[in-house]
Amino acid sequence: MTFGTIGRIATDLRPRLLDAAFYALCAVFAAVTALTSTLLPHRAWGQVVWIGYTAGAVLVLLIARWRVIPLLFAATALLPLLIESIQRAAGRTDRAQEEVLVVERMGDRLVHTGTPYLSHDAIAALPEPDRLMGYAPYQPGMAVFGLPRAAFGEAWWTDARVWFAVATVFCLLWTLRLLAFSTRAIPLAQSVAVLPLCTLTLATGGDDLPVLALCLLALALSASDRFLAAGVAVGLAGALKLFALPVALVLLVLALSTRRRPAWFAATALGIPLLALLPALLVDADAYLENAVRFPGGHGLVTSPAQSPLPGYLIASALPAGRTVALALLLLAGAVIALQLLRNPPRSSGRAAAYIAAGLTAAIMLTPATRFGYLLYPVAFLAFWWSQHKTREPVPA
Known part of the structure; x- marks a missing residue:
């Protein structure tokens, strides 16, 4: 065996060992969650x-790295989603997070x-314990995922999570196809299809995954100079959640x-969310403001449960006028990034x-009311950057 052959084996083995270590850490996280989580x-x-x-x-030490990812996605996201949705349809009330019920009620x-x-x-007319579930802090398009249950009743396949998963898989496969399933795209696939932040979210709640997948698709389409299609993708994401707005901007x-049809991009990226919003505003504009603006901003009838101990929440709860301080820091950070x-x-889309x-x-x-789970967004966008950061940036036309 020559030194060159040994070098090639070592080069191929290194990423496999890293993957194996990553999957092993995920297994530890899952086991700890099974033993200690207070959320059923x-x-x-x-x-x-x-x-x-x-x-x-x-398996990653024995077969191709790309082949392990869909197997893991099936075992760690789709299988538990299927089990929990079937158990829920059979009468278990502890097999879905609250956001699943909220989205289904939006559809109804x-x-x-x-x-x-x-x-x-x-x-306000609801019993006090039910008021939190009366709020729907999403954009109107999210109600689409609740329509199957509204139309066909309770069944495992009308669970909103099933349709979150369908949309996520479709957009992720399209994204990876645009990236030619290259080796550099493996971390991107892992960030959405393997990382517990995403698989746990998809199996138990799931509303963030279609938003994330549409935004990644928009980035991949922009990398292929398809800015009109990218605008449609991020516009659809914006019709679901405001998390897509920074992506669109x-x-x-x-x-x-890069002078790539900015007017067409803006028309779709910003126009689609506005069109989705129009019927809700025409029916009851104040109801939209109560759910999507006042409640997330801390001015609803009840307090948002999104209170993970991140810096914004800690500042808001520990300092005099802490909420103002946290929001000021958030505005300062936003101004620095905007500048x-x-x-x-x-x-390039990677730099974006x-x-x-x-x-x-x-x-x-820095937001006073936030969750650890939202970190799945920056993790995935960093993985997309990694898949693109050696790509030459285009010269403006």
Whole structure:
């Protein structure tokens, strides 16, 4: 055996060992979740998937790295999702996070009232323990995932998570196809299809995954100079959640800096969310403001449960006028990133992804009401940057 052959074997083995270590850590996380989580859907997830992660740590040493990822996604996201949705349809009330019920109720309200939102007075009329579930802090498009249950009743396949998964898989496969399933795209696939932040979220809640997958698709389409299609993708994401708005703004700067149909991009990226919002505003504009603006901003009838101990929450709860201080720091961070964005605009989708990751990380860290789970967004955008950061930036036409 020559030194060259040994070197090639070592070069191929190194990423496999790193993957094996990553999957083993995921297995440990799943086992700890199964034993210690106070959230029953999370505990049920951990009880199922630690075996899959452990098997993945072994399999990646034996078969191609790309082949392990779909197997792990099936074992750690789709399988527990299927189990929990079947158990829920059979009567278990502890097999879905609250956001699943909220989205399904949005779909039901949309069918029966023309808007997915309850008004301030309607929420106030609910018994106090039920008021939190009366809020729907999403954009109107999220109600689409609740329509199957509204139309066909309770069944495992009408669970909103099933349709979150369908949309996520479709967009992720399209994204990876645009990136030619290259080796450099493996961390991106792992960040959405293997990382527990994402697999746990998809199996137990799931509403963030279609938003993330659409945003990644928009980045991949922009990397292929398909800015009109990118605008449609990020516009659809914005019709689901406002988390997509920073993505749309950064991609608009990219379209402007590279002269790639910025007007068409803006028309779709910003127009689609506005069109989705219009019916809700026409039916009851104040109900939308109560659900999507006042409640997330801390001015609803009840307090948002999104209170992970990140810096913004700690500052808001520990200091005099802490909420004001946290919001001031958030605005300062946003201004710094915006200034850098204007002074040194991105010239590639990879650079755009880096800006998006920085902005969302600042927002998640400094917002007074936030969750650890939202970190799945910057992690995935950093993985996209990694898949692109050696690509030559285009020269403006």
